[in-house]
Amino acid sequence: MKFRFSSLLVGLVLAVVQLALAQTSALRLPRTIEAGSKFSIQSSGSGKGILYIVGPGQVLRRNIQLGETTFFAPGDLPNAGHYLAVLVKESSTDTGAFDITAASQPATLSFLAKPSRLPVDLHDGISGVVYIFDTFHNLVLQPTQVSFQLSGVAGAGQIQTVTSHDGIAWTKMNSGAKEGAAQFIARTGNVSGIRMIQQVPGDPCSLRINARLSSQPSSGQRLKLETDPVRDCSGNAVPDGTIVTFTESYNGGESTVDVPVKQGVARTEMPAYNGARISVATGVVMGNEIRWGKE
Amino acid sequence: MALTAMSVLASDQPAVRIEPTNSVGPRPLEKQTETAVIRDYLESWSSLSSALEQNRADLLDADFVGTAKEKLAATVQEQTKLGIQTRYRDTSHDLQLVFYSPEGLSIQLLDTVEYDLQVLDHDKLQTTQHIRARYVAVLTPTEVRWKVRLFQAKPAE
Numbered sequence: 001m002k003f004r005f006s007s008l009l010v011g012l013v014l015a016v017v018q019l020a021l022a023q024t025s026a027l028r029l030p031r032t033i034e035a036g037s038k039f040s041i042q043s044s045g046s047g048k049g050i051l052y053i054v055g056p057g058q059v060l061r062r063n064i065q066l067g068e069t070t071f072f073a074p075g076d077l078p079n080a081g082h083y084l085a086v087l088v089k090e091s092s093t094d095t096g097a098f099d100i101t102a103a104s105q106p107a108t109l110s111f112l113a114k115p116s117r118l119p120v121d122l123h124d125g126i127s128g129v130v131y132i133f134d135t136f137h138n139l140v141l142q143p144t145q146v147s148f149q150l151s152g153v154a155g156a157g158q159i160q161t162v163t164s165h166d167g168i169a170w171t172k173m174n175s176g177a178k179e180g181a182a183q184f185i186a187r188t189g190n191v192s193g194i195r196m197i198q199q200v201p202g203d204p205c206s207l208r209i210n211a212r213l214s215s216q217p218s219s220g221q222r223l224k225l226e227t228d229p230v231r232d233c234s235g236n237a238v239p240d241g242t243i244v245t246f247t248e249s250y251n252g253g254e255s256t257v258d259v260p261v262k263q264g265v266a267r268t269e270m271p272a273y274n275g276a277r278i279s280v281a282t283g284v285v286m287g288n289e290i291r292w293g294k295e
Numbered sequence: 296m297a298l299t300a301m302s303v304l305a306s307d308q309p310a311v312r313i314e315p316t317n318s319v320g321p322r323p324l325e326k327q328t329e330t331a332v333i334r335d336y337l338e339s340w341s342s343l344s345s346a347l348e349q350n351r352a353d354l355l356d357a358d359f360v361g362t363a364k365e366k367l368a369a370t371v372q373e374q375t376k377l378g379i380q381t382r383y384r385d386t387s388h389d390l391q392l393v394f395y396s397p398e399g400l401s402i403q404l405l406d407t408v409e410y411d412l413q414v415l416d417h418d419k420l421q422t423t424q425h426i427r428a429r430y431v432a433v434l435t436p437t438e439v440r441w442k443v444r445l446f447q448a449k450p451a452e
């Protein structure tokens with residue numbers, strides 16, 4: 001019984017101390033208020049006064065009757081911030097301070113996803129940053145769980161859940177193994193943002209050519225050279241237009257032909273010299289070498 | 296606590312302390328960027344002060360953008376309508392850069408700021424108060440400088 005009474009007493013003292021932090025003798029005001037909520041400020045004394053609520057985010061002025069409660073309607077103070085309450089009376093001034101906090105329920109996300117286009121299979125290649133706002137576009141500073149999900153291309157999607165700090169949550173993710181458009185979604189509660197990430201094939205991974213004599217003997221013998229389908233290391237066909245370089249070395253001379261990939265394959269013709277060496281390359285990848293005929 | 300005094304240039308300049316930044320998230324912060332962000336943020340206080348004292352929203356243009364600018368401009372409008380002016384004189388800043396976004400398009404900082412606030416109603420001084428508050432600011436790069444896009448006080452923990 002004695003313990004319960006002591007606890008009650010301590011609780012009462014704490015409550016009084018907490019309220020006292022936000023008030024002076026003539027003003028009783030809440031310490032924190034959720035943005036856009038209704039609230040009230042109690043003054044003491046008699047006569048008339050002017051109550052100012054001042055902060056960088058907003059300013060209000062009310063003519064009040066001292067000793068009465070001044071009510072503020074929902075939406076009167078929508079901007080989060082630190083506010084000074086000033087009560088100007090005929091012969092003195094009282095002040096107090098309080099905070100308007102963002103509503104705890106997120107209403108909008110500002111979602112920045114980069115890049116919009118990248119090669120497949122890139123470690124930490126995609127970044128997502130989310131700024132969390134309430135209805136009044138205040139940054140929601142309370143820690144909030146945000147899930148980031150990358151999906152939409154073959155294979156299991158990636159999901160990461162992050163706790164926001166001071167209104168911001170961020171993540172990095174790997175691009176998928178398959179080319180195509182992926183959905184990058186950030187979500188908290190019922191609020192979400194979606195960005196499309198185009199995943200394109202990476203650089204060619206290996207290269208192989210075949211050679212055969214051309215069937216059109218119009219101007220001497222020529223070789224028809226053709227690559228196998230050119231793919232990246234994940235098996236995606238590299239985009240048409242990727243340049244493949246064919247090099248023929250013969251009798252101390254060298255000639256090269258640059259050919260764009262069409263429908264996944266690069267083709268060209270070169271003179272069929274007996275003993276010629278023909279090699280192929282694209283980017284930093286060297287293909288096989290063919291020796292034609294005999295020296 | 297390891298704090299670095301940056302500058303106390305003149306008596307009317309605020310004292311500025313910058314907490315060392317070990318990590319600001321996904322992107323390393325170059326010293327040059329840090330210096331520019333802090334310089335531009337501190338200048339934004341000067342713009343804020345002038346705009347709210349003279350009730351001129353155009354003075355915000357140089358240092359604010361987006362939501363921060365809209366909200367401060369709305370305050371200027373309210374003050375004009377009510378015949379109120381407010382004078383913010385920042386006396387000290389304790390700054391901590393806490394987040395630099397991966398694409399380099401935003402920097403967040405925390406500022407424990409002390410300032411004197413005067414409230415004038417139709418040119419009559421109503422009160423002068425010394426205030427200590429913690430602010431969260433997000434700055435974004437523009438053509439020539441960093442501008443404050445989000446500016447919001449953080450309740451005491």
